[in-house]
Amino acid sequence: MTRRTDTGRRRFLGGLIAAGVIPRPTWADAGSPAYLAAGGRPDGSYLLCGIGADLSVRFELPLPARGHAAAAHPSRPQAVAFARRPGTFALVIDCASGRILSTLASPEGRHFYGHGAYSQAGDLLYTTENDFTTGTGRIGVWDVTAGYVRVGEIASGGIGPHDIRRLPGSDTLVVANGGIDTHPDSGRAKLNIPTMAPNLTYIEAERIVEQAALPKALHKNSIRHLAVGPQGEVALGMQWQGEEPVDALVGLHRRGSEITLFDAPAEAVDRMQGYIGSVACSADGATIAVTSPRGGMVQFYDTATMALTRSEALEDVCGIAPAAQGFTVTTGTGTLRCLRDTAGARASAALMWDNHLVAL
Template sequence: MATIVSRRTTIGLLAAWAILPTRIAKARTGQLFYLNAYGNKAGFGVAGFDAAGRIRYSLALPGRGHSFARSRDIAVAFSRRPGDYAVVFAAQDGKERHRIAAAEDRSFCGHGAFTADGRLMFATEVVGSTGEGVLGIYDATLGFRRIGEYPTHGLDPHEIRLMPDGRTLAVANGGILMLADMPRLKLNIPDMDPSLVYLDAATGRLIRQVRPAQDLRQLSIRHIAIDRRGRVAIAMQYEGPETDAVPLVAWHGGPEDRDGLRFLPMPPEQRAGLRQYCGSAAMAGAGRLLAVTSPRGNRMLLWDMEAGRYLAAAEMPDICGVAAQADGAGFIVSNGLGRIAACSDGAVLTALNDAGGQRWDNHMMAVSV
């Protein structure tokens, strides 16, 4: 699949790199809100709540939401794959700004990321007729018009992050073949091809592609988080037998790292307790602490990335949403039963709010406004 993006866009991206550090610093000041998609008896939406778990606003969505992209005072909520919409809204009050429809023969995969200057947004998408992964490119200065796409060099792209260098995109290719006429049917489980890819944000050039070993090809690479060294933590879902003792959490050193995945240690009972499924990943402690949640396993696991050491586990039914606390000491988490809690001092969970009939969806994002 050809890379499609205009020369003018490429020149504009390259010109922006020189001023990114200042703009990034400004975007990280202000009041911190947390975003989480939800479902309830009335339908679907996204809520913004504060560090105490108090809901400040909600915005109705046309269907089930998944995760978000953010830039300064705006955020974008993506529909669950195969998704047909994305909604742009003000992060401070939840007012809708734009609604983006999926392009022809494309569907959203639930995640996106902005360039550091906020001008362009990349959304993970899949080509419905072939199952190939692409990044849709949207210009925020033109009302989020879709101006092109990059191939992700894999199937089933899911989470995407902008690396700390401000120039490189990290993309998790889940490696599962699904087509538009059979949207939830997994067609290639014996021959999956998951990978972590690094792409040049300005040109779409493939910088590096990292795959699990062949005997671990059924580890679907789905969620990523970046530590303070610029290493990428990877949370996976295993599509093989539930009795297989496979590693589920790994890290890679970034686009210059020529080695493969390194798996993080965890006690055997905790690995088994994840039930082959990691639902979300986040960093706290200035990028030192890694949290990985498992709604199927009803638990969250913590690691010290500096030491490469497993720390502890916290249990909570149907836990999945996770984001760093404002002070960086721990995490805010949510679950499918409507609960919001704080996790600090090891793995102690402190309840903040219980929204009753609100079913919090998979991902939480912290936004500074």
């Protein structure tokens, strides 16, 4: 179900088409959403939704299975909806018409990890993948202008690449290699915890140009999700695979330096239950916000002091993205909420929101 524009706009577009001038659709044609999120209904059906800055649902498009995250084209109203890992398909959807433009299938011996990123011009799509025959990470390369045809793949620089982002104003990619080996025959089982080695990998022109790793004592801290600040700083959320307590689950990286971990009291780290579900950076880069659905908690960190500043409890919270003021979050219980310093606007929907909220 999509919500269409008014009659005057349709007449205007019709006049352009009659004159032989066909405008390229933009996100305004899909209701000008501020976010994308996957969700599920109580009847077991699944959807990709566009959400406005006012927390209204601008469109609802059906998905054949549970989604994880989406990648939004930088200018056209197109989104790639990825299946929950270890998925082998992704759908390219025209969010203005609701039409499925293409179905991406991972090559034999690969599975997707649920995330992707477009190039700056939107002519290429990059997908995080697992080569489960060798246990190594790959980045699939798809030609958007040719109809999302796969044209190659490159090394991710590690094992288990999960999230991938593009640095602002460039085609430099940063990949979260979580370090965990998986295989479809084993479902979501983690096969190499004793030897895992997560890292951040930067890729330019399909070449690895920089890598950053955690201290050896934290090699079981799987780097899973990323957010990129306005100056290209990379915030990382981690998921602890060890049995003993961990000191930090959130970090920050600036190119040319080591990964720096944010400071928080031990009890605050414990509340996250070893699991960061999503991470977001404020528009000015001053605040990093992270969620834990297991802990039912949102935490806020100051990038100047590298310290925890605030926590807020919210049941089954996971999706998070920056808002004009504060951050917008989604929960598995159906809540959409804008979290601010003093109060929060709240809305509910008859949807159980999945892992991620993608800002447009």
